[in-house]
Amino acid sequence: MTADVRGDPIAHAGGRSAAFEYLTTKKDELVGWARKFSLFPYPFVTACCAMEFMAVSSSPYDTDRFGAALPRFSPRQADLLMVVGTVTHKQAPVLRRVYEQMCEPKWVMAFGVCATSGGFYRNYAAVQGIDRVIPVDIYVPGCPPRPEMVIDGIMRLQGMIARSKHPIVTDTF
Amino acid sequence: MPTALETLAEALAVDGRPARIEHGLLIVEVAPDAVAMTAARLAAELAFDLLLDVTAIDWPERPLRFDVVWHFYSTQRRLRVRLKTAVPERAAAVPSLTTLYGSAAFMERECHDMYGIGFVGNDDLRPILLYEGFVGHPLRKDYPKEREQPLVPYRTP
Numbered sequence: 093m094t095a096d097v098r099g100d101p102i103a104h105a106g107g108r109s110a111a112f113e114y115l116t117t118k119k120d121e122l123v124g125w126a127r128k129f130s131l132f133p134y135p136f137v138t139a140c141c142a143m144e145f146m147a148v149s150s151s152p153y154d155t156d157r158f159g160a161a162l163p164r165f166s167p168r169q170a171d172l173l174m175v176v177g178t179v180t181h182k183q184a185p186v187l188r189r190v191y192e193q194m195c196e197p198k199w200v201m202a203f204g205v206c207a208t209s210g211g212f213y214r215n216y217a218a219v220q221g222i223d224r225v226i227p228v229d230i231y232v233p234g235c236p237p238r239p240e241m242v243i244d245g246i247m248r249l250q251g252m253i254a255r256s257k258h259p260i261v262t263d264t265f
Numbered sequence: 266m267p268t269a270l271e272t273l274a275e276a277l278a279v280d281g282r283p284a285r286i287e288h289g290l291l292i293v294e295v296a297p298d299a300v301a302m303t304a305a306r307l308a309a310e311l312a313f314d315l316l317l318d319v320t321a322i323d324w325p326e327r328p329l330r331f332d333v334v335w336h337f338y339s340t341q342r343r344l345r346v347r348l349k350t351a352v353p354e355r356a357a358a359v360p361s362l363t364t365l366y367g368s369a370a371f372m373e374r375e376c377h378d379m380y381g382i383g384f385v386g387n388d389d390l391r392p393i394l395l396y397e398g399f400v401g402h403p404l405r406k407d408y409p410k411e412r413e414q415p416l417v418p419y420r421t422p
Contacts (some may be wrong), residue, residue: 182396184417215410217404224419 106151123258127197128250129143134170136190139177141204142175153239158246165191172249173226178206179219191226197258199229199249203209208233270344274377276301276311277346284346291346301360304335308365310328313337313346316366317374325406330354333382335362352382361386379404 106257133155135145149153155161164170168191191200202222205211208231222228229252232245255258267275270291274283277293284375285292295303307313309391317336326331329351337346348358361384362369373384374393384390390397401408 135274179408180392181413181417184415188417216408216412216414219415220413224415227420 102147115170115193119260120256120258121254123260124254124256127258128253130201131158131160131172131246131250132162132164132170132187133160133166133174133201134167135163135171135174135176136187137176138179138183139204139206141176141206141236144239145174145176145203145260146243148239148242153243155246158243158250160246164167165190168195172193172196173198173200174203175200175207175222176203178211178213179222179225180217182217183217184219184225186224199253201226201245201249202231203245204237205233206237211235220224269342273311273344273346277306287346289362291344292349292395293346294349294351297350297352297359300335300348301362303348304337304362304365306398307337307346307348311339312341313339313344315340316368316372317345319362319369319376321376321382321404323380323404323406327351328353329358331380331382332358333376358383358385360384365385378402381405 111212135142137145147153149161149163151258159177167173173194175187178196191198200222202208206213206218207222210218212235214220219225230245230249232241237245270286270289271283273291274286277284277291279293279299281296285294290323293303315338317338319420320334321333324332324418331352331354333350338344339346343385352359357380359382361373363373363384363386369384370387370389371393371409373382373387374390375385377390378392378395379402393399395403398416399414400403401412
């Protein structure tokens with residue numbers, strides 16, 4: 093044995109290839125699998141649902157189990173926009189700008205009934221659901237939603253991400 | 266022996282009638298031109314050092330459509346006073362209390378937003394809760410409760 097063979101794992105396994113040395117998969121499945129476990133949420137938190145957001149982020153519910161624990165407070169570093177709470181007409185331009193500043197790929201969760209549909213605010217001030225302003229991938233109603241509902245929403249979103257196409261080269265890039 | 270509130274009610278008598286006491290709160294109703302003088306007395310003589318709120322009430326069926334309402338609190342005497350005046354829609358204006366209470370500036374802006382009450386002497390009545398370009402006053406009873414004025418054009422579903 094010479095020194096340069098010692099670093100070779102195949103040589104260590106007695107000349108045979110060890111298990112899981114390589115695998116075959118589809119590119120979309122591989123990228124989707126990676127992306128669904130690395131959601132970086134941007135919490136756009138405006139109202140009382142924030143309390144429930146804190147509860148679901150930390151123990152014992154712990155969104156870290158889904159790879160969605162680390163909130164990024166810059167939209168440029170985030171790929172999941174969580175709109176948590178009531179959005180007013182005065183705030184809508186801010187929300188749209190935050191959404192536009194996020195890099196592709198990006199997803200949006202409407203957290204709570206106000207973000208979903210305006211909730212019980214039917215007046216001059218409240219936007220009747222953030223999907224009037226930005227596209228929404230998953231709606232989690234409830235006032236506030238139970239942590240189980242939010243976790244279910246994250247898991248469904250993960251399923252959507254895993255099943256969708258993940259183009260490496262797009263029209264714009 | 267009269268209570269502190271009753272003594273205050275006598276002191277704030279309007280045309281010889283003492284002010285009303287309701288729910289542990291003194292209610293003084295004055296004409297619009299007496300607002301500045303009454304507020305100055307509350308601030309200077311009677312030790313009411315906090316202006317808690319400026320708001321209004323819309324009574325669409327009344328000739329004097331709006332009640333403008335101020336709440337004062339005395340941190341020394343721990344007493345509360347509500348000052349009310351009625352103004353018509355055409356001349357919906359009352360004197361500003363910004364010279365007496367700094368906090369009046371923002372609260373008068375809010376009241377101007379919501380009810381369209383003018384505050385003579387407050388030079389900065391820009392929208393504070395609403396936004397530039399908002400038409401109308403949403404807390405007036407004749408504002409349609411479902412009228413929205415979006416700043417962002419809505420997406421087509």
